[in-house]
Amino acid sequence: MLEKLLRKLKPDDMVKWQLIFDEYLEVSKADRLWAAAYLLNDGASDDGFDYFRAWLISLGQDAFLAILKDPDCLGELLQGNVDDDFLAEFEEIMYISSDAYLEKTEQDEEEVFFEACDRLALTAEEKAEIHADIVLPEALEWDEDDDLEIIFPKIAAALK
Template sequence: MDKREFWQFIDAAKEVSKGDQTRQEQALINSLAQHEPQHIVEFECILREYLIEADDFNIMAAQKILNGYVTDDSYLYFRCWLVGQGEAVFMNALRNPDTLVTVVQAPYQDFEELLYVATMAYEKRTGTKEEDDEDTFPRGIAYARGLDYDSGSATKGEDWTENQLPKMLPKLWKKFGVA
């Protein structure tokens, strides 16, 4: 699997789900489970690459405006949501997170379930459980390759203070910021 194929999986699942993340998750699992285990592993690795790429103070600022707070978990789940929106939304947000104002309807956004689709697809495809052999599962292989979106990722860009947010991301602030 390459990055083009990765985005095809994401975009196709998003399209059939019509905004329902549970349906998007199931569409991804079902679609991935039809492929060879190595293909599923590569999906996990590419997902992690994008989660690391999105680890940026500007993305964190957008999440702060939308959710009102930032924790390690909420920031990760927000980046999952961002990937789940598809390639165009993801790439535009990396360039300018203020573009999310045209995508976001409700302020809180997360898609934690995206972290587990490769594992569930792998289990479905191989008939084995992760606890039987974690090292051969997508997450274990990705981690062994150094793709750790938690401690292996350093947030890029410049840190900000809350009073900078209205000027950093004026469109998001106008729509979702607290006055």
């Protein structure tokens, strides 16, 4: 569905979509969110955390912002929807606009898309607008040995 919508956009708008997506991905690097990803996905490498945040963005702006503010609210969202095969990751969304862009512009080299990203980079004002709605969760120092189920009781309940 998203790919279909992106294909309807002008190439520069596809690039802008990617730049906004990338900014949301960047600002969501929060240790408490990583801990929630670790609990939910039974582990989260660097790449796994990127794919988790991409999945969060795919849930839509309202859900993304709520989860970013309080990662444990993921448990309410997922209640009854988690099985043994569930993995809260969406790597493919990270490349969907570049694929659509290359197809629409009939280009073969990804470098063309990256050049367009550089040319259309977000302004400080555009970044500030994105950041205006962002409320990061309280900091959390954690490691794999911590009992994350105590920190995130709603997520733990959704996993049972």
